[in-house]
Amino acid sequence: MDIACKRCGAALTVKDIRPDQNLAVCSYCGAVMRFASPQAGVQTARPAVPMPEKFKFERGAGGISWTWRWFSPVFLFLVFFCIAWDSFLLFWYGVGIVGAGQMGAGAIIMFVFPVAHVAVGVFLTYYTICGFVNSTTVSVSSREISVKHAPLPWKGQMTVTCGDIKQLFSEMKTHQSKNGQTFSYNVNFVTRDGRKKTLLSGLQEADQALYVEQQIEQYLGIKDSPVAGELPRN
Numbered sequence: 001m002d003i004a005c006k007r008c009g010a011a012l013t014v015k016d017i018r019p020d021q022n023l024a025v026c027s028y029c030g031a032v033m034r035f036a037s038p039q040a041g042v043q044t045a046r047p048a049v050p051m052p053e054k055f056k057f058e059r060g061a062g063g064i065s066w067t068w069r070w071f072s073p074v075f076l077f078l079v080f081f082c083i084a085w086d087s088f089l090l091f092w093y094g095v096g097i098v099g100a101g102q103m104g105a106g107a108i109i110m111f112v113f114p115v116a117h118v119a120v121g122v123f124l125t126y127y128t129i130c131g132f133v134n135s136t137t138v139s140v141s142s143r144e145i146s147v148k149h150a151p152l153p154w155k156g157q158m159t160v161t162c163g164d165i166k167q168l169f170s171e172m173k174t175h176q177s178k179n180g181q182t183f184s185y186n187v188n189f190v191t192r193d194g195r196k197k198t199l200l201s202g203l204q205e206a207d208q209a210l211y212v213e214q215q216i217e218q219y220l221g222i223k224d225s226p227v228a229g230e231l232p233r234n
Helices: 074-103 106-112 115-133 206-220
Strands: 023-025 032-035 056-060 063-069 135-140 144-150 158-161 165-177 180-191 196-203
Touching: 032 206, 063 206, 074 106, 074 115, 135 206, 144 196, 158 196, 165 206, 180 206, 196 206
Parallel strands: none
Antiparallel strands: 023 032, 056 063, 063 135, 135 144, 144 158, 165 180, 180 196
């Protein structure tokens, strides 16, 4: 009897099926599916969320992983914004250095006043560079889940022991600015003692978070349960 992937329809090969773990991993699209029993067909508890276009799936002897680049058109805008912002600061400090002898004590104010703007400029410039070169990799094995950002360092890198995870859920974060609202998406988990922690943050699309949540749950055999405030799967 041929068994097909519930998401993409590709035929599963013998290498895709792991009867000892009652699961199958599609080598074509990366979908993780579980057997309800050795005699039952491959099925998922909830409708599958398609793998986002940015994601690259890999399967190794120790587990599975997904990698995706950060780059999006917004980073092109940030390039010009950073050039304008940093150029103004360079001009400001250039004037201060040239005129320091004539301004006397006033030169100190000129150097100290834009310190906060310098911090913003440094952060945005570094973030923009990361947006062009960085990728995120989420790796899952039977023992642990790891999140890595590379090649440039960035916050949020972590490793979580699978035994500490009771449930996963996705949520939307709202960011308010003078130009309106923007949104990002997190993948969170609930620990065995009821604490809520963030596994992965700053995703640009809801389906990216939902896909990671869904695939980790299926691979580890975690039964999906509702969590207050979580993103719905359409």
